[in-house]
Amino acid sequence: MKSFAYARAADLEAAVKLLSKTPNAKLLGGGTNLVDLMRENIEQPDALVDVTGLPLDRIEERPDGGLVIGATVRNTAVAGHPVVRDRYPLLAQAIVFGASGQIRNMATVAGNLMQRTRCLYFYDHAARCNKRAPGAGCDAIGGFNRMHAILGASDSCIATHPSDMCVALAALDAKVNVIGPSGARTIAFEEFHRLPEDTPDIETDLQPGELITGIEIPPLGFARRSLYRKVRDRASYAFALVSVAAALEVDSGKVRNVRLALGGVAHKPWRATEAERVLAGANAGAESFRQAAEAELAPARGLAHNEFKIELAKRTIVGVLGELAGG
Ligand SMILES: Cc1cc2nc3c(=O)[nH]c(=O)nc-3n(C[C@H](O)[C@H](O)[C@H](O)COP(=O)(O)OP(=O)(O)OC[C@H]3O[C@@H](n4cnc5c(N)ncnc54)[C@H](O)[C@@H]3O)c2cc1C
Ligand code: SF4
Structure with missing residues (x-):
């Protein structure tokens, strides 16, 4: 591991200054991803700015019924929070399906957003990887790509x-x-993570010198009826082949409200807007659910080892919506 300087930020202003003054500085949350990558010499920061002492460790209810979750709140605390469990059960379930209890106790909300891919070639210095070394090529495309993307991928x-x-x-x-040298701003979640295009090394909309201060979740009454399903090779301690997060409101047999997102299928969490469009006002039954899944996965492209994910994603969408619809 390369040597690095370490500083603990006393307040937000100090954190932004520390981050800006060292071009190759990284923020340190729980360290569960970053430190692993540093040990493998994949991340080689000159300095770490520890943000865990910042006053960003609270979960606050907004007057409108939404929530603000601080960047340094640990994943375990989010999953166990009574308001999260009651109003946003899909969020509590998604967190508990990730990693292990010990890792969730350390991992922060911001660190979870910023964690790097688990592509095996990204971790292998002997392999070509455009994300690790821009312009080098991508050995996953012609290699073992079972875990890789079926939507929004690039050459x-x-x-x-x-x-x-x-x-x-x-x-x-x-x-x-987020906050940075030019002040604070808010980014829609859908815009935060990027598709790879020809710069897979740029993964988010975060600008140099910016750090995440928290997440806002709007009030969404019908999200009380919501579900997260993760399909993976082992029952625990494995990343998703495909996952589905959904909230559904049905009125007189018709879909009144729906929110749907997919995991394990793309370079970013995939909001299933095409499926949501098909479902709006449709009969809340298996036929519409399948039509919605077909529409969302229509642009999907399989590679040598991950073609199966396309049908798996469709069936998982139909299964989750069917369960939320009550049968
Ligand atoms: C064995 C193992 C299994 C796992 N399984 C799963 C799984 O099944 N599902 C899953 O979702 N996750 C899984 N994880 C990943 C885990 O969720 C992440 O490691 C964790 O969420 C990262 O959080 P952290 O606070 O430790 O981040 P760190 O490791 O501290 O940092 C990660 C990145 O976030 C950046 N960062 C930290 N704070 C900020 C901030 N305030 N603003 C901007 N950037 C910031 C850091 O600079 C770094 O680039 C697993 C991890 C391990 C080690
Ligand atoms: S460029 Fe992307 S897919 Fe290719 S090896 Fe690197 S991380 Fe994996």
């Missing part, structure tokens, strides 16, 4: 975003609050 990168929590946040229309 430069076919990696997937590994987070479970982010899939629920995409479905919930969350927003990401």
Whole structure:
């Protein structure tokens, strides 16, 4: 591991200053992803700015019924919060389906958003990887690509975003609050993570010197009826092959409201807007659910080892919506 300087930010202003003054500085949350990557020499920061002492460790209810979750709140605290469990069960479920209890106790909300892909070639210095070394090529495309993307991939990168929590946040229309040298701003969750295009090394909309201060979740009454389903190779401690986060409101047999997002299928948490469009006002039954899944996956493209994910994603969507509709 390369040597690095360490500083603990006393307040937000200090954190922004520390981050801006060292071009190759990284923020340190729980360290559960970053430190692993530093040990493998994939991340080689000159300095770490520890943000865990900042006053961003609270979950607050907004007067309108929404929630603001601070950037340094630990994943376990989010999943166990009574308001999250009651109003946004899909979020609590998504977090609990990720990693292990010990890791969730350390991992922060911001760190979860910013975690890097689990593409094996990204971790292998002997492999070509445009994300690790821009312009080098991508060995996953012609290699073993079972875990890789079926939606929104490019000729430069076919990696997937590994987070479970982010899939629920995409479905919930969350927003990401950030602060940087030019002040504070809010980014729609859908805009926060990027598709790879020809710059897979740029993964988010975060600008140099900016850090995440928290997540806002709007009030969404019908999200009390919501579900997260993760399909994976092992029952625990495995990343999603496909996951579905959904909230559904049915009125007189018709879909009144729906939110749907997919995980394990793209470089970013995938908001299923095409499926939502097909479902609006449709009969809340298996036929419409299948039509919605077909519409969402129509642009999907499989590779040598991940073609199966296309049908798997469709069936998982139909299964989750069917369960939420009550049968
Ligand atoms: C064995 C293992 C299994 C796992 N399984 C799963 C799984 O099944 N599902 C899942 O979703 N996740 C899984 N994870 C990933 C885990 O959720 C992440 O490691 C964790 O969420 C990262 O949070 P952290 O606070 O430790 O981030 P860190 O490791 O501290 O940082 C990660 C990144 O976030 C950046 N960062 C930290 N704070 C901020 C901030 N305030 N603003 C901007 N950037 C910031 C850091 O600079 C770094 O780039 C697994 C991890 C491990 C080690
Ligand atoms: S899929 Fe992306 S992360 Fe994986 S090797 Fe290719 S460029 Fe690198």
